Amino acid sequence: MVVEQSVRPHRARYRRILRFASVQLVQLWWFELVLPRVGFAGISERTRTDRMRRLAERFHVLAVDLGGLMIKVGQFLSSRMDVLPPEITEELAGLQDEVPPVPFADIKERVETELGVPLERAYAWFDEVPLAAASLGQAHRARLSDRDADDAGFADVVVKVQRPGIDDIIAVDLAALRKVGGWLRRIRMVSDRVDAPALVEEFAQTSLEEIDYLHEAANAERFAENFADDDRVAAPAVAWERTTRRLLTLSDVTAIKINDIEALRGAGIDPVEVAQAFAAAMFEQVFTHSFFHADPHPGNIFVTPMPGGDWRLTFIDFGMMGEVPEGLRSGLRGLVIAVASRDGTRLVEAVQEVGVLLPSADTKSFERAVTQLFARFGGMGFAELSTVDPREFRDFAHEFGDTIRSLPFQLPEGMLLLFRAVSLTSGMCSGLDPRFNVWDAVEPFAGQLLRDESGNTLKDVAQSAWGSVGTAARLPGRIDSVITDIEAGIVSFDTSRLEHRMDALIRIGLRVVSGVLFAGLAIGGALLLGPAPPLGIVLLSVSIVPLAHAVLAGLFGGSPRNGARHHRES
Structure with a gap:
């Protein structure tokens, strides 16, 4: 009832947000579902990057025009590299919260x-x-x-x-966003990759805390x-x-903005020392206090000169803060163990424990990517990693980025804020000191974390090793049991999954033929509408038949071999 009362005076705003979302969803449905079903997946693939960029540009315009919470939505989405393609996050990264004053x-x-x-x-x-x-x-x-x-x-x-009035505007925007989140939940290709309602609630909680x-x-x-x-x-x-x-x-x-290098030097303050102190302060928040400033951009950090030539860092704007809860710390400890032992399988399990992967994730492809990551960089320490050519990291990111982005990652809010804070810290410090090395700043805190967790880590590693010994000890008996079952004729092999895939390939082939036939009839009909309208209308009408088959066959298509399969299996 409260939401309805808030929406009523801002109905045009509410409808505009929903209208924008519905248009984008129709385009998504057409390009990502309909065209691939009728044999035009290539068009969808070739146009995807430009479509995503245009979508982000249109949202950018909408956010600037509406203001209110929509600016924050754009900034929030620009940080969701875990669920959105780079074409969208890069465009929205430049969205600034600058509006005329009241x-x-x-x-x-x-x-x-x-x-x-x-x-x-x-x-x-x-x-x-x-x-x-x-x-x-x-x-x-x-x-x-x-x-x-x-x-x-x-x-x-x-x-x-x-x-004034921002409470009502926020209520309207959140009501519209929750409606869109409900729509996305019913679209399988989206819901398999993103828990949209959960994202909306995370954003809502952050926004309500900020005001x-x-x-x-x-x-x-x-x-x-x-x-x-x-x-x-x-x-x-x-x-x-x-x-x-x-x-x-x-x-x-x-006081002096932290990125005002000329003012710092004018006050007799060395920017290199400021970079070191700022990095130390940020990582102390993360590793020692588990409570950190999640928006450390230049406007929120001052360097304050003190009597006697000394100075200090002064933080402001504590509306966006992050915490590292005990559950996340436990998951991160599992990640440390997995990385230390170069164990891709265990790393995937730790990532699932942290809550990064949705249940629909194909963990095998992620495990393969992680294994290759360990093979390339796994043996390097902090000092060695700092000497790696940045182009090699970039090449690796391009090589495996598609694999990672194809997985249904969804970072917990705390981890997302942590990544944001570390990223801003690294960028700020690099601006103050071109030779700044984030590994040097992190290493003392990471080393202390490992020392603090060494007892638990050694225990976990020992348990893992003992489990491996137990598996190896049982292996001969299990192999002997399998051989005995084969000799007795007890073991059977089910080929139904292979046959099912063959049936799927046959159906796909028929749908491709239908798609091509539909395209030919539709294009021919469109061309004949001018010189021969009756014939053009007939061709366009007939094209509906192969289109219906191409779209509906994947939903209701049966398998002509089901009876034979049941006969063989029985």
Whole structure:
């Protein structure tokens, strides 16, 4: 009922999102299901890259036009390289959350509604020009009153204000996305690869947390507590008396942006040292605290000069944070064991334990790809990997990328945020120090993780080895049992699966013939519509018969050999 009330004033927006999705799904159905069934799979294959790119471009335009949550949808999809082709993720990667600011009169009204007092009483000064504006909210500089400043311990603040009406827009967008997710769940070629409703719910949870400023304030305090004993890392303090779910007041920690190399050098700060400190701070969050900043782009990290020539890193914007829960840590430990023993089978099992692969995954092709990965890079340590020509990694990615993308991967939200954080960290540090090596930054933490887990790892390896010994000990008796059964005539061989595949090939051949016949009749009819309309109409009408056979034979086609097979098997 709440959703319906939210949708009503934004019905045009709701319908536009669904109309866009339905048009794209019809095109998907036509190119990926209908054309291959009538013998035109080549057209589908040749046009797929351009079609995916045009789809992403159209969504880009839609997101910028609608704003609201759709900008976040595009940014979320740009990170889903596990379920989307690169043509889509690359196009959406450039989607920026830049929108016109809300008029100050509306911001003032929102602040006064949230705090229950006039703006002049809540703040001694409030800048009417926003510091930054985004689709969900905007930020303004301000100054606390003397009494509030005494209580908080600081006076200069940045106030984040949620856009008026954004709650209703988010409810509308999520309602539309859930509807689209339900559609996708009923399309088998999609549902076999992607759990679309689960993706929508993951996105919904992240988005609702991001607009809950009380949640962000708690994250900021938790982050600050984790680094309470580290003078090189800081976070803004929260003015709780001036904070609500839609309004967040933080101490103003604006300083030198971490990627402003000229300003850093002007302040006597070495960018190379900044890169090292930033990487260490990020990996400490991941490996030590299991709670990390998932959006460490340049606008969210400042380098703050300190008295005496020292400096520190100051993080802001804690709306998007990631955690490494115990279940994921256990799965990652299994991955470490599998990689250490170069065991492709065990690695696949560990990946399934983490929850990356959907039940429909063909794990055999994944296992083969992993085995080849171990064969090429498996014997290298961190230092050796860092010396590998990047082109070799790129060639390997191209060689096996199609195999990996064909699998129904779906990364858990925590792992996706982890990959995002590491990727942004590596890019930022490389910009500060062209010689930066991410392996050097990770190695101390990875080594500590392995030492912490060494007892469990040795135990697991020993159990695996003992299991192999047991299998080897039982093998002679099992072989003898099989030979005895063969001599007694007990063992039989079922060829029904081979015959079933032969039947499938025959049906495919007949459908291809029908597809070609349909194309000939349809094209001929279309050409004759001008000079000989009656004949053209007849040919187009007749073409429906082979089209129906080509499309429906795969759904209702029987096997002419079923009776013979049952006779032989009996």
